[in-house]
Every structure is written in structure tokens, then in C-alpha cells.
Amino acid sequence: MTDGEQSLEVRRVSATPEALSVEWQSGAVSEFSSLWLRDNLREHRDPHSGQRLIDVTELPADPRIRTARSADGVVLIEWQGETRTGRFDLGWLAAQAAGIAAQRPELERRLWLAGSELSAERDFAWATFRAARSDGHARLAWLTRLLQDGIAFLSGVPREERAILGAMSLVGRVAETNYGLVFDVRSVPQPANLANSDLGLGLHTDNPYREPVPGFQALHALVTSPDGGDSLFADGCALAEHLRATAPQAFACLSTIAPLALPARAMPAFYAAYRRFAALLLDPRFQLRMKLAADDLVVFDNQRTLHGRTAFTSARHPRHLQGCYLTRDSVYSGTGLLRRELAAAHR
Ligand SMILES: [Fe+2]
Structure with a gap:
């Protein structure tokens, strides 16, 4: 049994023409629409790939259940005016009823608003590079927290140029940009990008401005400054929810308006909302502040977790990070596949 499945014992199976109702031994009741069941007949999917073999337009518009009964771990359904019998495994129905979050806990986002009250070491996931590489269960636990919290850390990543690529092969697919597969964050004279100041x-x-926007970002500390250069992070989704709760008009404005297309008379309201959100980003209460040690690596959701840093003096203490971007889908699918592989190995 996978996580979140109901007990496969059923107390009662009943049906109306529109829906099947399963009362599990736990007392919980799950309802399944007749139309959805008719679509999900086993013979409608390829047994190897799971891909659909029928087009939705081939389904009857209003299939009505005539009978439903359970026998030997299977629910058997007959529809009015049809000779076929639909067979649905109780285990499969239970997994559908439990929902996607029960099967994939990494999809359950955990927002964190008051970053200043949190400690990077205590409140977020850390794994050694060695453990993440050699222990699938440790890697899955770490990836799950990365996706739930929007940020996670590795330690003990070899202090070598481009070692980040080896480490990120455990996490997802690196996306190359005009900065290359790997970019350097260190001070140079007259930088084209303020990151290099x-x-x-x-x-x-x-x-x-990219399409797609980089899904995840990784930064590997090669040389750290003892004086400044602290890393700052904030949960943008938690801040957006905070804005929605405290300034609903500002939230509505920022979540519905494309500013460049605005007429001049609407611009002041947009800027008021924009300023309000920007003030949240400046408020230290909402910032997780920490210092990466050499060999540490942070990965964060680049469309959720905002990042920044405090100033430093490179003439006295040089600082050098290497970074890369990861595609969003590769991190999510890699986590889901690893969960499935580990579950299959235990069966
Ligand atoms: Fe940045």
C-alpha cells in the first residue's frame, strides 16, 4: 500500500446513475462520477504506457450506472444500455480518492513568512553531498523539502570549479543560458551585472524576462567573505498571501494588471500596490539571513523564493559563488520518479 491509500476493506458499495459511492472500512466515503469512471475503464488505456486509447468525444455524453458491486478487491459496474462491465481495482480507486497530494507530498507547499524568526540550519533541509548521492531515501527526503519549502541546502560539495554540475545532476536538468551552463558570481571591474559587484x-x-523563467537556481560557495556577503531569502508566495490578507486591493492590482499596458491614469494605483509589495521585500522580519560556508550549496525555487545578499568588500575579502539554473519540470519529475523507484524496490 502506498502512502495515503485508504484501507482496501470496504463496508459498502452503492451507486446512483450519476456516481459510485464507496464506504471504506475507516468510515470515509469516496464518490466517483459515472462519466469519469466510464472514461477511466482499464481497456481505455495502454497497459504499458498508461496513455489514452480513446478520444473523449467517443464517450457517451451521459453514461448512467445501472449496478455496482464489489467482489475480490474489485468494483464491478454496469451501465444502462450497455453490455460491458467495468472493473476497477479497489486499490486504484483508493489511490484516486486519496488525491495527488497523498501520493506526491512534495506538491504540498509549506509557506514561511517570518524568515527572520527562522534559522537556515534548523528549519530547512540540509544533506551532505555524499549522502544525497549515495542514499536515495536521504535524497528523496531532501528533494521533498526543497519543493515544499522552496529552498534547501547541501554541504560538502567539492570546492572545485563546476562541481555544481555534478551536484545538480542529483536534482534536475541544468538549463543553459547566455551566461553558459554555469555562471560566476564574483566582483569584476565595471560589471555588466550588479551581481558581479x-x-x-x-x-x-x-x-x-526569459521564457521559460528559470525554475530553480543553485549557488555553490567556493570562496566566502567573513565580512558581509550574507545571503538573504524570502518566500514570495508567503509574502503575496500576506499582501492579499493585509492589502487586498494591492494584491488584486498586482495579480491582474500588466503594467506596461496601463493607461497613464491607472498608473498611480499600480505604483501604490507595487510600492506596498516592495516594502514587504525590504522588511527584515520577512528575511531569512544566513551565511553560506565554503562548500555549501543552496538550491531554491526561482519563481517563489526571492534571494539577495548584503554588501561586502572584495578587495579585502574576495567572494566567489558559482551558479546554475535548473528546469522546473525536471526537478518535479525527478522527485516523483525517485519516489516511485524507491517504493517499487520495497515491494
Ligand atoms: Fe540573483
Whole structure:
């Protein structure tokens, strides 16, 4: 039995023409629509790939259940005016009833608003590179927390140029940009990008102008500064929810309006909302502040977790991080596949 499945014992199976009702031994009741069941007949899917063999237009518009009964771990359904009998495994029905979150806990987002009250070491996932590489269960636990919290850390990543690529092969697929597969974050004279200066950087996400926007970002600390250069993070989704609760008009404005298309008379309201959200990003209460040690690596959801840093003085203490981006789908699907592989190995 996988996580979240109901007990496969049933107390009662009943049906109306529109829906099947299963009362589990636990007392919980699950309802399944007749139309949805008719679509999900086993013979409508390829047994190997699971891909659909019928087009939705081939389904009857209003299939009505005539009888439903359970026998030997299977629910048998007959529809009015049809000779076929639909067979549905109770285990499969239970898994559908439990929902996707029960099967994939990594999809359950855990928002964190008051970052200043949190400790990166205590409140977020850490794994050693060695454990993440050699222990699938440790890697799955770490990936799950990465997706739930929007940020997670590795330690003990070899202090070598491009070692980030080896580490990220455990996490997802690296997306190349015009900066290359790997980019350097260190100070240079007259930088084209402020990331390559000593300046502090306010909370931001990277490259929002790309299509697709980089899903995840990783930063590997090769040389750290003992004086400044602290990393800052905030949960953008938690901040957006905070804005929705405290300034619903500002939230509505920012979540519905494309500013460049605005007429001049609507611009002041947009800027008021924009300013209100930006003030949240400046508020230290909402910032998780920490210092990456050399060999540490942080991975974060670049469309959720904002990042920034405090200023430093590279002439006295040089600082060097290497970074890369990961595609969003590869991190999610890699986590789901690993969960499935580990479950299959235990059967
Ligand atoms: Fe950045």
C-alpha cells in the first residue's frame, strides 16, 4: 500500500446513475462520477504506457450506472444500455480518492513568512553531498523539502570549479543560458551585472524576462567573505498571501494588471500596490539571513523564493559563488520518479 491509500476493506458499495459511492472500512466515503469512471475503464488505456486509447468525444455524453458491486478487491459496474462491465481495482480507486497530494507530498507547499524568526540550519533541509548521492531515501527526503519549502541546502560539495554540475545532476536538468551552463558570481571591474559587484542586492528572482523563467537556481560557495556577503531569502508566495490578507486591493492590482499596458491614469494605483509589495521585500522580519560556508550549496525555487545578499568588500575579502539554473519540470519529475523507484524496490 502506498502512502495515503485508504484501507482496501470496504463496508459498502452503492451507486446512483450519476456516481459510485464507496464506504471504506475507516468510515470515509469516496464518490466517483459515472462519466469519469466510464472514461477511466482499464481497456481505455495502454497497459504499458498508461496513455489514452480513446478520444473523449467517443464517450457517451451521459453514461448512467445501472449496478455496482464489489467482489475480490474489485468494483464491478454496469451501465444502462450497455453490455460491458467495468472493473476497477479497489486499490486504484483508493489511490484516486486519496488525491495527488497523498501520493506526491512534495506538491504540498509549506509557506514561511517570518524568515527572520527562522534559522537556515534548523528549519530547512540540509544533506551532505555524499549522502544525497549515495542514499536515495536521504535524497528523496531532501528533494521533498526543497519543493515544499522552496529552498534547501547541501554541504560538502567539492570546492572545485563546476562541481555544481555534478551536484545538480542529483536534482534536475541544468538549463543553459547566455551566461553558459554555469555562471560566476564574483566582483569584476565595471560589471555588466550588479551581481558581479560588491554591492548588496535586494531580494529578487533571476531572469523573469526569459521564457521559460528559470525554475530553480543553485549557488555553490567556493570562496566566502567573513565580512558581509550574507545571503538573504524570502518566500514570495508567503509574502503575496500576506499582501492579499493585509492589502487586498494591492494584491488584486498586482495579480491582474500588466503594467506596461496601463493607461497613464491607472498608473498611480499600480505604483501604490507595487510600492506596498516592495516594502514587504525590504522588511527584515520577512528575511531569512544566513551565511553560506565554503562548500555549501543552496538550491531554491526561482519563481517563489526571492534571494539577495548584503554588501561586502572584495578587495579585502574576495567572494566567489558559482551558479546554475535548473528546469522546473525536471526537478518535479525527478522527485516523483525517485519516489516511485524507491517504493517499487520495497515491494
Ligand atoms: Fe540573483
